[in-house]
Amino acid sequence: GQSLEQPSEVTAVEGAIVQINCTYQTSGFYGLSWYQQHDGGAPTFLSYNALDGLEETGRFSSFLSRSDSYGYLLLQELQMKDSASYFCAVNSGGYQKVTFGTGTKLQVIP
Amino acid sequence: DAGITQSPRHKVTETGTPVTLRCHQTENHRYMYWYRQDPGHGLRLIHYSYGVKDTDKGEVSDGYSVSRSKTEDFLLTLESATSSQTSVYFCATIGTPGRGNTIYFGEGSWLTVV
Numbered sequence A: 001g002q003s004l005e006q007p008s009e010v011t012a013v014e015g016a017i018v019q020i021n022c023t024y025q026t027s028g029f030y031g032l033s034w035y036q037q038h039d040g041g042a043p044t045f046l047s048y049n050a051l052d053g054l055e056e057t058g059r060f061s062s063f064l065s066r067s068d069s070y071g072y073l074l075l076q077e078l079q080m081k082d083s084a085s086y087f088c089a090v091n092s093g094g095y096q097k098v099t100f101g102t103g104t105k106l107q108v109i110p
Numbered sequence B: 001d002a003g004i005t006q007s008p009r010h011k012v013t014e015t016g017t018p019v020t021l022r023c024h025q026t027e028n029h030r031y032m033y034w035y036r037q038d039p040g041h042g043l044r045l046i047h048y049s050y051g052v053k054d055t056d057k058g059e060v061s062d063g064y065s066v067s068r069s070k071t072e073d074f075l076l077t078l079e080s081a082t083s084s085q086t087s088v089y090f091c092a093t094i095g096t097p098g099r100g101n102t103i104y105f106g107e108g109s110w111l112t113v114v
Helices: none
Strands: A003-005 A009-013 A018-025 A029-037 A044-049 A053-057 A060-065 A070-075 A084-092 A097-100 A104-109 B004-007 B010-013 B019-025 B031-038 B042-051 B054-057 B064-070 B073-078 B087-094 B103-105 B109-113
Touching: A003 A084, A003 A097, A009 A018, A018 A029, A018 A084, A018 A104, A029 A060, A044 A053, A044 A060, A044 A070, A044 B103, A070 A084, A084 B042, A097 B042, B004 B087, B019 B031, B019 B087, B019 B109, B031 B064, B031 B073, B042 B064, B042 B073, B054 B064, B073 B087
Parallel strands: A009 A104, B010 B109
Antiparallel strands: A003 A018, A018 A070, A029 A044, A029 A084, A053 A060, A060 A070, A084 A097, A084 A104, B004 B019, B019 B073, B031 B042, B031 B087, B042 B054, B064 B073, B087 B103, B087 B109
């Protein structure tokens, strides 16, 4: 089966940089993606990595190492509105089975 | 916005009654998913579909069944609701695998089983 591990909570200061790690175990790996969810809302897509390396989208970057079964989400220039839960997810198998981690609750403090 | 609508958005039902949640999408996406979200458990996959009449189980499929008779509709049925199925249910779709594999989520359905 699939399993993903990420820290349950992270606290960071406004303007700082924070990294949220994700390790996974899966068969038939296709890619790792990241989602943001504010309280009461639906998750929204942030980034996707299919190949090793860093993908940058504005203040957010995501990294993947397939050999280490590891990835991270990097948030720069933190803003109060970045306070939310962040989920990593793996796509696996030929039929796009998508499994999520348990999420990391990020609190940004002034 | 992938045009995903879930219905009902909120429902209270009694233990032992059947419940069906509907997910409707207007984007002609092939892949559709049902997740439940509970505190401390993140998003757990219940069932998913990779085409009309093609479905497979996720990690928490016991007590749930699904059907997909049309591309645009994916139904989740609780045959006999239990209190442990009180949760928020999210439907999701993938547009074009490989193009970022973006998953689009519906707004969620809040189900309470009393």
